[in-house]
Amino acid sequence: MTWTFTDDVDVFLDAAGPWLTSRPTENTVVLTVTAALRRHGPHSFGDHDPVLGWWRGADGEVAGTLIHTPPHPASLNGLAPEAVAPLMAARRLTRVNADRATAGAVAAHWPGHRVIEENRLYRLGELVPPSPAPGGRARAATAADRDMLLRWYAAFAVDIGSPAGRVERHARAVDERTAEGRLTLWEHDGVPVSMAGISLRIAGTARVAPVYTPPEHRGRGYAAAVTAEVSRAARSAGADEVVLFADLANPTSNGVYTRIGYRPVSDRLVVSAEGAGE
Structure with a gap:
């Protein structure tokens, strides 16, 4: 050994x-x-x-x-x-x-x-789209969203207490995921109000991250809607398993994920x- x-x-x-x-x-x-x-x-x-x-x-x-x-x-x-x-x-x-x-x-x-x-690891079971669904629709992030996405990435890092990352790392993630169609926005009345990303699919598994909604748009179901959409798209693209992590100190996010069909796997x-x- x-x-x-x-x-x-x-x-x-x-x-x-x-x-x-x-x-x-x-x-x-x-x-x-x-x-x-x-x-x-x-x-x-x-x-x-x-x-x-x-x-x-x-x-x-x-x-x-x-x-x-x-x-x-x-x-x-x-x-x-x-x-x-x-x-x-x-x-x-x-x-x-x-x-x-x-x-x-x-x-x-x-x-x-x-x-x-x-943190709790969740695996998607049967996807349950939010009902009632919030107003708006999902769309792929584009290069035109870059400045906003960089601000959102930085704000997300602060929210989760992530080690301070260099601006270039956020830029690389935004550029790479946007180019590869792995960042999705929820848009309401033409205004982006939430985002969700998806990892590369490896060994049949894709992970949803990050999920971020600016404070002024929270509490309206946008995070649930955009997470459900990227989860659906990942399955449609061939993922056998779709997973995500949630901070157990945040009951709101855990509730969102369980309502749309995510089930606990283990805690870290x-x-x-x-x-x-x-």
């Missing part, structure tokens, strides 16, 4: 890719992050090289992964309990994003800790060692 680490995404995927794609719902973030690293290089998410790791169990098979792209927390995925102590001995971690059990096992190695976020926590830099 051993951990192996690399900064080479191709080496990582050669070893762990089959395990990741056999569980695409639970590994949705790892799959999209590694796709971005392949597409845009090792500094897709920050100035530091990524750390990518996989754990092999007693049978020699991959049985869990780590992916760390600072300034984001290290993401731990599918770890068996016996993999945690060797990981903590091998790497200095101060923040992790992991399922509840793994997050608890990691936190047990810290003299103090605090839970920063609790972001846990920080006491005194760790944010």
Whole structure:
């Protein structure tokens, strides 16, 4: 039983890719992050090289992964309990994003800790469009929406407490998703009032993100409508599974997603060692 680490995404995927794609719902973030690293290089998410790791169990098979792209927390995925102590001995971690059990096992190695976020992973069951539907219609975002989308991306990052991102990263995401038809707007009386994006489809799974409605347009059903539309379109385009995450501290968004047909899969926590830099 051993951990192996690399900064080479191709080496990582050669070893762990089959395990990741056999569980695409639970590994949705790892799959999209590694796709971005392949597409845009090792500094897709920050100035530091990524750390990518996989754990092999007693049978020699991959049985869990780590992916760390600072300034984001290290993401731990599918770890068996016996993999945690060797990981903590091998790497200095101060923040992790992991399922509840793994997050608890990691936190047990810290003299103090605090839970920063609790997020729930949802999988789409039977899609239930909002009823009554809000006024307006969905349309694809275009290059003409770029300035507005950049403002919305920045505001969304603030809302979720995301690590401060460079303007160029938001610009890359907006430009790429707009060009590929992966950003959808809900428009009412000719005014965009909400947006939802969709990830690349990998191993048959697509993830809805981001979903954002400016404060002045909230409470009118626009987020539900635009999320339902991108979810429908993802299925129509061939996705076997459509998933998304919601912050458990936000009952409104969780209620929106369950009403349109999303069902809980698992919870993930972001846990920080006491005194760790944010």
